[in-house]
Ligand SMILES: Nc1nc2c(ncn2[C@@H]2O[C@H](COP(=O)(O)OP(=O)(O)OP(=O)(O)O)[C@@H](O)[C@H]2O)c(=O)[nH]1
């Protein structure tokens with residue numbers, strides 16, 4: 494089994510689009526048969542070792558919180574999406590992070606805060622300044638320092654695929670670092 498990574502965020506932030514884009518941009522990515530949730534697996538190499546990422550697409554609203562809590566078990570990392578054209582989805586990112594921490598069963602979990610739809614920046618003035626997201630991550634890292642959590646912010650376009658491979662590789666580095674500390 495690979496490293497279980499969830500794609501979380503409010504409805505319409507682009508989770509499914511991002512999820513499917515990995516089939517195009519990550520070599521050897523495959524959709525796996527799965528009863529409940531959509532699952533994509535692919536290998537990534539870091540320092541000569543191969544690691545399998547198992548990515549799960551989580552719907553933003555259909556599930557009750559009780560049902561969702563079960564999905565978080567054994568999660569070792571997450572992509573928390575917001576839509577840079579919808580401030581409400583950014584404010585709600587903390588909700589997803591807290592839910593993940595509460596239910597994952599391993600305490601804190603490294604995340605990437607993902608400002609999605611970066612392609613909209615070129616055509617619309619009404620997009621969030623990335624400085625707010627950077628500030629948010631800075632504060633989050635200050636509060637989780639004692640757990641050696643190392644969270645990051647990426648602005649990507651799920652639509653074009655821009656930066657999403659770099660983003661997942663950064664998450665893998667954070668996961669490996671955190672696992673090392675946990676297994677000491
Ligand atoms: N411009 C732009 N549109 C995007 C991008 N990613 C997703 N979208 C659009 O945003 C809408 C919602 O995308 P989904 O991928 O269905 O969102 P979701 O987060 O899976 O939504 P739920 O499953 O309902 O929670 C669709 O119309 C997508 O085409 C992006 O990077 N840029």
Ligand SMILES: [Mg+2]
Nearest residue numbers: 508509552553
């Ligand atoms: Mg979806």
